[in-house]
Amino acid sequence: MPRPTIYQTMDEAIADVADGSSIMIPGFGPGAPINLMAALWRQGATDLTTISNGVGFGDSPDELKGQGDLVDAGRVKKVIAAFTASTRPSRVGTAEALIRDGKVEAELVPQGTLAERIRAGGAGIPAFYTPAAVGTRLAEGRETRVFDGREYLMETALFADYAFIRAYKADTAGNLLFRRSARNFNPIMAMAARCTVVEVEQPIVEAGEIDPDLVHTPGIFVHRLVHIPVGGILRSARASGAVIRQTEEPETFPRVPAE
Amino acid sequence: MADEEKQPLTRDQMAAVLAQHIGSGWIVNLGIGIPTLVSNFLYPDQEITLHSENGVIGYGRVAGEGEEDPDTVNASAVTAVTLDPGAAIVHHADSFAVIRRGMVDVTCLGAYEVAPDGSFANWKTSDDEWSHLGGIGGAMDLAACAKQVYLAMEHTTRDGQPRLLEKCNLPVTAPAGVTLVVTNIAVVAVRDEKFVLEQHAPGYTAEEIQAVTGAPLEVSPDFRRVSV
Numbered sequence: 161m162p163r164p165t166i167y168q169t170m171d172e173a174i175a176d177v178a179d180g181s182s183i184m185i186p187g188f189g190p191g192a193p194i195n196l197m198a199a200l201w202r203q204g205a206t207d208l209t210t211i212s213n214g215v216g217f218g219d220s221p222d223e224l225k226g227q228g229d230l231v232d233a234g235r236v237k238k239v240i241a242a243f244t245a246s247t248r249p250s251r252v253g254t255a256e257a258l259i260r261d262g263k264v265e266a267e268l269v270p271q272g273t274l275a276e277r278i279r280a281g282g283a284g285i286p287a288f289y290t291p292a293a294v295g296t297r298l299a300e301g302r303e304t305r306v307f308d309g310r311e312y313l314m315e316t317a318l319f320a321d322y323a324f325i326r327a328y329k330a331d332t333a334g335n336l337l338f339r340r341s342a343r344n345f346n347p348i349m350a351m352a353a354r355c356t357v358v359e360v361e362q363p364i365v366e367a368g369e370i371d372p373d374l375v376h377t378p379g380i381f382v383h384r385l386v387h388i389p390v391g392g393i394l395r396s397a398r399a400s401g402a403v404i405r406q407t408e409e410p411e412t413f414p415r416v417p418a419e
Numbered sequence: 420m421a422d423e424e425k426q427p428l429t430r431d432q433m434a435a436v437l438a439q440h441i442g443s444g445w446i447v448n449l450g451i452g453i454p455t456l457v458s459n460f461l462y463p464d465q466e467i468t469l470h471s472e473n474g475v476i477g478y479g480r481v482a483g484e485g486e487e488d489p490d491t492v493n494a495s496a497v498t499a500v501t502l503d504p505g506a507a508i509v510h511h512a513d514s515f516a517v518i519r520r521g522m523v524d525v526t527c528l529g530a531y532e533v534a535p536d537g538s539f540a541n542w543k544t545s546d547d548e549w550s551h552l553g554g555i556g557g558a559m560d561l562a563a564c565a566k567q568v569y570l571a572m573e574h575t576t577r578d579g580q581p582r583l584l585e586k587c588n589l590p591v592t593a594p595a596g597v598t599l600v601v602t603n604i605a606v607v608a609v610r611d612e613k614f615v616l617e618q619h620a621p622g623y624t625a626e627e628i629q630a631v632t633g634a635p636l637e638v639s640p641d642f643r644r645v646s647v
Contacts, residue, residue: 188473188511189496190489243554245543259552266551271472272515272560279512290519292560295594297550340490340508344473347510376510395489414488414499 164334170199184323184349185212191342193324201225214243242271281319282351323353333367334379425622435647445524453571454527472557474514477506540589562593574602581633
């Protein structure tokens, strides 16, 4: 297996994303590939299918353009997510309106089922059964089966053209480490795509620097690496927006969001 | 009791009531909203293990100002939490493996509606035909697999309509599973297909609570004021 290609910029790393591509987008608050998404916004690909926890919010400043903005701009034809609508009737987002109007196709999936569909895709398992959603509207008309006297719903695997990953640390063999709850969907999405592209927080180290026992995602699943440069986005803080990397100095912990 | 000033429970008080119903040594999952506050009302000697659907096992409480780590958040995805010694992080599939295996003793969730058979609705705000429009999160997995479901919710809608009903009007998150409902005015147990009124907020009588409930309430012989 060839080593992952290391790119100098986010734009170069995703330059070949074609119209109609499907993209796994991790993140549950932290752990979102903010820089790769901003690059995708710039790159212009359209007719995309996204697989993610939510559908994002629009109206972002240029440096933070992400999934929500792509949806609002009509560049996403289908969303597969655990949240496709706002939970407050007073706050209807553009995505919801587009889904209602039939301009965006939506597949609403319980979060655990979503995670397992992605895991199955990365593990070569085409389908599995789960108790989640049995007895609800989501199960209507769908295949179920009884095991040990309990009814389960059949679900199929998810696999995408691209996975945009956010890692804390990486080595030149592509081995990845994630930090705290920024891990979330990253390890499973990294396995479930034809091309796994990773934005890396810390400087990429030489293969051999990361102890094999401590690797979260083996490099065998990773195709492209880009280190977040000075001037790139470390994370988005709720109050103040983008937190821009100022220096290559590693942050200290706990790190308080910049106000 | 009827002369006492009516004091609906605050969000913190509702969270404290939920915490009172959590047993020693339990594995507890807290959903978005009021449930996330429950972690602030648990005691170390209860030996609770808090599990968050985003893969944090063994978190402590909501982080105070100056101790927030933006990479360590609870189910809200934005509120930072502290980690207890012995905490572990897992990815999303393993997080839901913990849930699906039935290891969660109780999940505390918000809800729009609940019925005496233990069914509840919290993923869709209308009964329209767009079943692909909603916000499910981990609720269906949790409701189907946790040993118990506790709900924190408003007793009525903004226009005073009941939320505790004979049957949910909104699409259900699960057909069964709820064992306790904590509202801003009452604590209601759900068992044997019945709502059992156990506690009241200061100033509320059983009659007043029944008047805004859409299903019969059996008043517990232990009916008493909340103590938070």
